[in-house]
Amino acid sequence: MTPETKEEFRDALRRGSAVAIAAAPFAVLFGAVAVDNGLSIAEATLMSATLYAGASQLVGVELFNHHVAPWLVVLSIFAVNFRHVLYSAAIAPHIRHLTFWEKATSLFLLTDPQFAETERRADRGIRVSYLWLMVLGLSVYVPWLFLTILGAFLGNLIGDPKAIGIDVLLPVYFMGLVLGFRSRANWLPVVLASGAGSILALHFVGSPWHVSLGALAGIIVAALLPLDNAEAPSGDVVEGEA
């Protein structure tokens, strides 16, 4: 290992562990809720292994319990995960140099924190390597899987998530990620538009559409505001553009 790869490995592992700790309660919670809603431990584990997207997994198992049509369960999972389309488009310039299979495998691990960390690394002008992406992703994925199994075995022992304060962990964590991007162009108008848009959409349209609609509000604002080339981060220049 060259010192450079060692540094990449260490950086990815350190960031991945922080994510894994923040996500840990939700993996346990998912395992417990899944078994509570009639899934077997094997099915809950399979869901964590193949979907690997916490919010949509919880929505999915919630619907299992209500005996809704299968296609509606799948559509709901798709709707909750739709934001990943925006993520993979946004990180495209940073992962273009990877081979086909490197892209195919590293994109499987694309989650909210994986996306945010990738953008932050590119913002600092560091090349995003395959090793870094995989170490970051797998250091979240592997604990996610094991903690799902643990949660499934513990089942109802967890009790009320509010009483042990784990319901605020993810919103706080996402707040931290949002603040991490505050040096970007038009950050405040985008955040205000998305915040207002998501609250209005939640009220008038309902979950999970408030995520896509709220995000759309912020993105439209960013596209309409005057372009300020001086503030554009140099790491975000798209390949092929003159």
Place this chain on the structure above:
Amino acid sequence: MESPFHTQTLLIIAAGAIATYLTRVGGYVFITRMKRIPPRAEAALNAVPAAVLTTLVAPAAITGGWDVSLTMAIAFLVGLRLSLLPMLAVCWIVVMVIRHLIV
């Protein structure tokens, strides 16, 4: 339970997994097909992290009750100073104090 898997559950999980993977590669495939990305589209993409992540924060902060709202306000202030893990620790302590000592 005689079998660890049920056919219908298995099919839903498989379809959900495929749908999820498509969202993860879809944006990349779409954007790289475009010959040249217009500056306004680039500005829009640049806003994606803050725009999407905010939608996961704002409704929770407003509809979660006053204890959650207060915790999120503190999270905002703390987040301007501290990194993610200390921020999580502070906010977890805050919400536990509110729920078990004050209420």
